[in-house]
Amino acid sequence: MRDMDKFPAPVATPQAAETELNQQLLGWYDRNARTMPWRVSPADRARGLRPDPYRVWLSEVMLQQTTVAAVTEYFQRFTRRWPSVLDLAAAQDAEVMAEWAGLGYYARARNLLKCARVVAQELEGTFPDSYDALLKLPGIGPYTAAAVASIAFDRAETVLDGNVERVMARLHDIHDPLPAVKPVLKEHAGVLTPQLRPGDYAQAVMDLGATICTPKNPACGICPWRSPCQARIAGTAPELPKKTPKQPKPTRLGLAYLARRADGAWLLERRPDKGLLGGMLGWPGSEWNAAPDPRPPFEANWQDLGGEVRHTFTHFHLILQVKLAELPSGYNLSPGQELLTRHAFRPQDLPTVMRKAFDLWAGSEFNPGPNG
Template sequence: MPNKVNISTELLTWYDAHAREMPWRVPPQARLRGELPDPYHVWLSEVMLQQTTVAAVGKYFHDFTTRWPRIQDLAAAQDADVMAAWAGLGYYARARNLLKCARFVTSNLNGAFPKTERELMKLPGIGPYTAAAITAIAFDGRASVLDGNVERVMARIFAIENPLPGAKEELRALALSQMPNSRYGDYAQAVMDLGATICTPRRLQCAQCPIRPKCRAHAQGIAPDLPNKTPKPKKPTRHGIAYVIRRDDGALLLTRRPDRGLLGGMLCWPCTDWGDVDAAHRPPISADWQALNAEVRHTFTHFHLHLKVMLANAETAPSDLGQFVTLREFNPDALPSVMQKVWNIAKHQIGAHNSPKET
């Protein structure tokens, strides 16, 4: 294995001058003085950052830590409040596991996170990446953090042409070989920052890279092509119908999805099942239904979804279908993104003068 190269000295020097500012991060100068971040903040940010960009997470992190400043506060929160606050971040199983983990740490560990990867991985929703990130960043423990940025940097430094995901363990070993003898948290964040700002998937900034002289892919002229990836199978398209039901006073009927499964625990419009062919019109109640012209298109991890939208007025509905939410209580931002798209279509038909105030 080509492991004679070491990039840690140059990378840490670069990080000391160019570290990104993030609300959950302790800057390198402060860490050198012995300051460590709040493990609660590190854990919360790492869970939020899974499959999500730093830019998108900032507002959510601020809102969560303002509303629930300690892990004990989050553990005591109502499930519905947390799910609503999470709306728009996607991958809603993360929010459910967030609550499970907060309650376990509060009830069983006196509100303190374990400091080792092995113990952290016993907690709900914490896998190898998150355990390594918390160990290194929160506790300055020796742990190899491997995300997409780190994979890309290692693949280019060592000109690894084996495609992902098969090359993951090889890249993990290379990342471990580059670790310094101290400053593990800073080093983990330095590699991620380099991948996010310099060694990017496209439009590489090689001229600004502190480790360019040691980069084998750059020397070979193949850096933009790495890492190679095994082609993903084409995502299937599923179809369904969303039903927006409105009372004469403007209240809207919302249903809560089962805790398990896609959009688990989230407030949604009643829908048909999502299948491989156009859904048959199976309205949840008898009413004068109006088919709206626009169609919602949304992409999940494993499939594309096309939703037709139908609108009707009704004064009552079975209790097992859902509950009417008054205009004053209705907050579109508490819906998952796909259901916000349904509302954006329906509200124009209903009429702007009857729409709730959106934040």
């Protein structure tokens, strides 16, 4: 008998188990990392290439409550037009809001500009590299501060998005519902966050949730954490994480008034900075409530377009009635209103609900066609 056989085999400690989980996940990520325009691949990071904090921050702000597929085109347009935080800080508000149109949650765009200008004017164009310093910037909350600190600067911060919440709930077979259980899931995620390669780890666990540990039909058979996953063992993975039922969304009503001058110019108004669609161009219209005031922006022969616009916001459903009239040639603009010529007007610069109203007109009998 060899001397070493006299001693029992070492028992795996929790720390050793966590290290093994990290190694398994990072090994999987090295082979399967998603390619994204804002991401530095694990191979390139290993060669010393560091992510651009501006691109990481911009992508994380865009990705809030928005899918990678929806964000990619916007990110590419933004970085072509404003390749650095200094370029973005110097941009006109209206131009940035127009480029953001259609991405939704427009307060993000306003905060984007505020943050870029603080970084440009007070920090000499350099993003801070710590969670606490990032958290002090406008529009950056705990998740974004952790993500930028981790991904851009390799800080061992706990990054917890919806994908990570799902992975943690399943890995530990946690049945308490979100959002109340979020602190518990963050604690589990924090225990697993390594000191070595934390930026790659943060992206790896998010990729795991996005591509394998998906909300429906998780691909447990090819998951690098298949063996230790408690929900897979219990057969409960598809039903996790559980969520507290949401209250039904109310429905609000409104009117939108499309006014077009004989030469094709459109009357629009810029919404107040605070509030829904703040800072965006849109059609003059009523408040959105149960009984909107039907008074139009000016007296005219307003025609109903014969349809309605339906749109869902975070907290309510909206049904818009859309009316059309010819704008008098001598019309005097009211505060907040703008007149855009047919060549300056771009429907894609409108937020989605306003563009739906334009599309209703474009498909109606009132559209004179390309020459009208």
